[in-house]
Amino acid sequence: TKWVYSFGDGKAEGESAMRNLLGGKGANLAEMSNLGLPVPPGFTITTEVCTAYYENDQTYPADLKDAVKAALEQVGQITGRGFGDSQKPLLVSVRSGARASMPGMMDTVLNLGLNDETVDALARDADDERFAYDSYRRFITMYSNVVLGVEHHAFEEALDRYKDGKGFSLDTELGAEDWKTLIQTYKKIVREEHGSDFPQGAEDQLWGAIGAVFDSWMIPRAKKYRELNAIPESWGTAVNVQAMVFGNMGDTSATGVAFTRNPSTGESALYGEFLINAQGEDVVAGIRTPQDITEKARIEAKSEKPSMEKAMPDSFAELTRIYGILEKHYRDMQDMEFTIENGKLWMLQTRNGKRTAKAALRIAVELAGEGLISKEEAIRRIEPSSLDQLLHPMIDPEAERTVIATGLPASPGAAVGAIVFNSEDAEAARKAERKCILVRIETSPEDIHGMHAAEGILTTRGGMTSHAAVVARGMGKPCVSGVGSIRIDYKAGTLTVGGKTLKAGDMLTIDGSTGQVIEGEVRMMEPELSGEFAALMEWADTHRTMKVRTNADTPTDARTARNFGAEGIGLCRTEHMFFEGDRIVAVREMILADDAEGRKAALAKIEPYQTDDFVELFTIMSGLPVTIRLLDPPLHEFLPHGDEDVKEFAETVGVPEEKIRARLKELKESNPMLGFRGCRLAIAYPEIAEMQARAILTAAARAAKDTGKPVTPEIMVPLVFTKAEFDIVKAAIDREAKKLGETVEYQVGTMIELPRAALRSGEIAESAEFFSYGTNDLTQTALGISRDDAGTFLGAYTKAGIIPADPFVTIDREGVGELVRISAERGRATRKGIKLGICGEHGGDPASIAFCQEVGLDYVSCSPFRVPIARLAAAQAAL
Numbered sequence: 040t041k042w043v044y045s046f047g048d049g050k051a052e053g054e055s056a057m058r059n060l061l062g063g064k065g066a067n068l069a070e071m072s073n074l075g076l077p078v079p080p081g082f083t084i085t086t087e088v089c090t091a092y093y094e095n096d097q098t099y100p101a102d103l104k105d106a107v108k109a110a111l112e113q114v115g116q117i118t119g120r121g122f123g124d125s126q127k128p129l130l131v132s133v134r135s136g137a138r139a140s141m142p143g144m145m146d147t148v149l150n151l152g153l154n155d156e157t158v159d160a161l162a163r164d165a166d167d168e169r170f171a172y173d174s175y176r177r178f179i180t181m182y183s184n185v186v187l188g189v190e191h192h193a194f195e196e197a198l199d200r201y202k203d204g205k206g207f208s209l210d211t212e213l214g215a216e217d218w219k220t221l222i223q224t225y226k227k228i229v230r231e232e233h234g235s236d237f238p239q240g241a242e243d244q245l246w247g248a249i250g251a252v253f254d255s256w257m258i259p260r261a262k263k264y265r266e267l268n269a270i271p272e273s274w275g276t277a278v279n280v281q282a283m284v285f286g287n288m289g290d291t292s293a294t295g296v297a298f299t300r301n302p303s304t305g306e307s308a309l310y311g312e313f314l315i316n317a318q319g320e321d322v323v324a325g326i327r328t329p330q331d332i333t334e335k336a337r338i339e340a341k342s343e344k345p346s347m348e349k350a351m352p353d354s355f356a357e358l359t360r361i362y363g364i365l366e367k368h369y370r371d372m373q374d375m376e377f378t379i380e381n382g383k384l385w386m387l388q389t390r391n392g393k394r395t396a397k398a399a400l401r402i403a404v405e406l407a408g409e410g411l412i413s414k415e416e417a418i419r420r421i422e423p424s425s426l427d428q429l430l431h432p433m434i435d436p437e438a439e440r441t442v443i444a445t446g447l448p449a450s451p452g453a454a455v456g457a458i459v460f461n462s463e464d465a466e467a468a469r470k471a472e473r474k475c476i477l478v479r480i481e482t483s484p485e486d487i488h489g490m491h492a493a494e495g496i497l498t499t500r501g502g503m504t505s506h507a508a509v510v511a512r513g514m515g516k517p518c519v520s521g522v523g524s525i526r527i528d529y530k531a532g533t534l535t536v537g538g539k540t541l542k543a544g545d546m547l548t549i550d551g552s553t554g555q556v557i558e559g560e561v562r563m564m565e566p567e568l569s570g571e572f573a574a575l576m577e578w579a580d581t582h583r584t585m586k587v588r589t590n591a592d593t594p595t596d597a598r599t600a601r602n603f604g605a606e607g608i609g610l611c612r613t614e615h616m617f618f619e620g621d622r623i624v625a626v627r628e629m630i631l632a633d634d635a636e637g638r639k640a641a642l643a644k645i646e647p648y649q650t651d652d653f654v655e656l657f658t659i660m661s662g663l664p665v666t667i668r669l670l671d672p673p674l675h676e677f678l679p680h681g682d683e684d685v686k687e688f689a690e691t692v693g694v695p696e697e698k699i700r701a702r703l704k705e706l707k708e709s710n711p712m713l714g715f716r717g718c719r720l721a722i723a724y725p726e727i728a729e730m731q732a733r734a735i736l737t738a739a740a741r742a743a744k745d746t747g748k749p750v751t752p753e754i755m756v757p758l759v760f761t762k763a764e765f766d767i768v769k770a771a772i773d774r775e776a777k778k779l780g781e782t783v784e785y786q787v788g789t790m791i792e793l794p795r796a797a798l799r800s801g802e803i804a805e806s807a808e809f810f811s812y813g814t815n816d817l818t819q820t821a822l823g824i825s826r827d828d829a830g831t832f833l834g835a836y837t838k839a840g841i842i843p844a845d846p847f848v849t850i851d852r853e854g855v856g857e858l859v860r861i862s863a864e865r866g867r868a869t870r871k872g873i874k875l876g877i878c879g880e881h882g883g884d885p886a887s888i889a890f891c892q893e894v895g896l897d898y899v900s901c902s903p904f905r906v907p908i909a910r911l912a913a914a915q916a917a918l
């Protein structure tokens with residue numbers, strides 16, 4: 040087996056297609072080398088070595104050492120240096136790189152190969168002693184931390200003590216002699232904390248670092264990240280060993296990160312940050328505040344520090360040239376890491392950049408516009424559920440607000456919550472269902488769970504590419520970073536800004552789109568959807584074959600859904616209308632009535648309201664199809680509960696309390712989900728269905744007259760398991776229609792939500808004119824799992840791999856899906872072209888929508904905010 044793949048000097052053994060074997064970083068380093076871009080030479084130890092390492096009790100394949108040695112020699116030849124050589128030492132970085140990018144999960148070791156001897160060679164070679172010893176002290180702290188497990192703060196404290204003693208405030212004030220002295224202290228710390236001396240042999244250092252990368256694959260924070268992002272453990276990580284280039288060689292050197300397009304907004308322009316005379320992760324760590332890459336960004340940020348464009352025009356031109364090549368080559372926005380050594384630019388990484396949903400949309404649409412990708416590709420590139428981020432509230436621009444500070448707009452969207460200062464408190468808040476904002480000086484990979492739990496994240500340090508910013512954008516969480524004016528006191532649990540002090544638990548609002556930090560709770564509003572959104576939706580609509588309807592019970596829902604492009608209502612639940620205002624009193628009278636006459640009298644009071652409601656819905660939907668479901672829930676849901684309620688209600692309607700209690704007892708069920716509900720109500724009390732049918736038909740006639748558009752209501756009978764039930768209810772509806780004498784056309788269909796109904800669909804379709812799959816109930820009844828009680832054990836089921844996903848979120852294809860398939864086939868066999876739709880929660884879930892496409896449903900129906908998601912998912916399913 041080939042365990043090691045070399046790259047550099049304009050060629051490589053690997054390429055970007057070999058990502059599984061070389062990891063993302065290694066594959067792209069190889070690809071950039073093949074493109075002839077300036078990449079320091081190096082080699083990649085494959086992910087197969089990682090897998091073999093864990094399969095064989097953490098030991099390496101026998102022939103690995105020789106392969107590494109040969110590859111190192113090749114790097115030495117290209118650079119004219121030797122690994123461990125005391126005259127011309129080759130220094131390397133050891134970098135992890137999994138298949139999927141795992142930001143900040145694995146630590147990189149820089150400057151490896153330095154020891155008491157080679158440090159002097161480096162100093163001679165660069166003619167810069169300070170630089171050499173600065174590199175050495177960085178190496179000792181990094182290596183000791185990552186490989187030997189010595190805590191960072193031991194070194195930091197020593198450094199602070201030294202600086203205090205000398206009256207220094209910045210690291211840059213320390214000279215070669217200072218670092219030399221500190222290195223002695225550092226070595227002592229290593230001896231004390233680690234129990235042996237800092238390794239001097241380059242070979243030992245190298246294998247120590249390689250082992251640490253492989254070991255880090257199994258540390259808890261890496262596992263947690265994999266768990267959250269569904270990355271299999273079996274993938275393993277690769278290790279990249281690469282010749283060092285130095286960004287810390289003085290003012291003509293620098294290190295930085297850049298995106299080919301703005302990852303927050305998607306704007307097409309080079310975007311990023313860099314630091315002069317710095318190395319490696321100084322930018323990401325947020326220790327110093329970085330400088331902007333372009334002059335335009337600098338002006339927008341009102342920064343005093345010069346941009347790269349101004350300070351290093353040649354390197355800027357080179358970066359501009361390279362980013363053009365990379366974006367054309369990868370046909371996507373790139374996230375690049377680079378280092379400038381004495382004026383020469385070197386590329387250290389590129390990958391498809393993470394971006395917000397808003398940026399993803401703009402980038403996809405613009406790439407299609409530029410002809411780099413097709414419209415179909417643009418449609419495929421957008422994760423439908425990510426649209427959710429765009430549809431959610433932002434701060435109402437009109438709202439009063441007390442801005443207490445402004446930071447960087449690191450991840451868009453607004454969030455409100457109580458202040459928490461650590462991730463544990465954030466998790467606790469989430470468990471207690473309290474919204475919180477995680478406020479930190481900076482975040483680290485240990486904070487991932489807290490960031491997940493919080494509504495939004497605020498950091499006082501770090502730029503747009505700091506850990507907090509990158510992770511928050513990936514999660515789609517609002518984040519404001521680098522709010523330098525806020526001081527946090529973790530011990531006291533307070534933050535202070537401009538003389539104001541807020542404590543843990545106080546409410547805070549952050550706006551990740553503007554960077555504003557606002558005291559208290561601010562009013563939110565619906566977002567405006569941008570031009571790219573409309574463009575992509577239009578492309579999606581031309582490819583989609585299924586219609587998208589909405590589940591809407593109220594005029595507000597219906598209007599929202601129409602704005603989002605709903606093509607009708609797939610499910611209007613009429614029970615919600617029974618609770619409106621004081622209609623509930625009449626509804627209760629109806630339930631308490633002793634006979635049909637009494638019920639009819641009470642229903643007569645409700646009928647005008649129902650009619651008006653339906654007129655409004657039909658008017659809003661203006662000729663689009665509307666499916667209305669007859670009353671479904673068990674009657675006791677409408678009755679008062681608790682002594683107080685019963686008493687109050689008895690007084691209002693003048694009925695003895697006793698009578699109400701007796702009726703409550705009668706209606707009480709031990710399993711209401713399988714009890715007196717659905718069409719069973721219509722069969723026992725036909726006057727309810729009759730009233731609803733009259734209201735629907737009258738409303739349809741009225742709305743058609745008002746709007747001038749024909750309305751064909753679809754009346755849906757719930758919870759049928761046999762044709763006989765359906766026929767009885769349909770007959771009642773038809774009778775009412777005849778009595779009304781209105782000339783409105785209407786259809787009567789049913790919800791298929793019981794396994795027996797799915798199986799008997801052939802017969803049911805003899806009378807039913809359409810089917811709508813009520814997959815919530817169908818899932819409950821097919822699996823025998825009550826949705827409301829599933830919480831206690833479903834987690835264990837998915838974790839144990841018994842079921843692939845929560846069946847109430849993504850349709851169980853094999854079971855529930857099979858029932859839908861059978862029903863569709865049998866229904867169509869009886870009634871050619873019978874209209875089929877889905878109105879369960881699954882109608883808004885992309886994976887379930889793909890299933891609906893396979894079965895050939897005519898439409899999906901989902902909640903209003905999911906309509907755009909469904910439109911896009913349906914297009915992807917049809918492509």
Ligand code: ADP
Pocket residue numbers: 079131132133134135142143144145146147149281282283284285286294295318319320376377378387388
């Ligand atoms: P991560 O996966 O956390 O981004 P990297 O392996 O990309 O870790 O390393 C982090 C940073 O270290 C890089 O962005 C780069 O600045 C620096 N670095 C890595 N390798 C080298 C090298 N060979 N020469 C100079 N700097 C390097």
Ligand code: MG
Pocket residue numbers: 142143144145146147320
């Ligand atoms: Mg890192």
Ligand code: MG
Pocket residue numbers: 376388
């Ligand atoms: Mg990197």
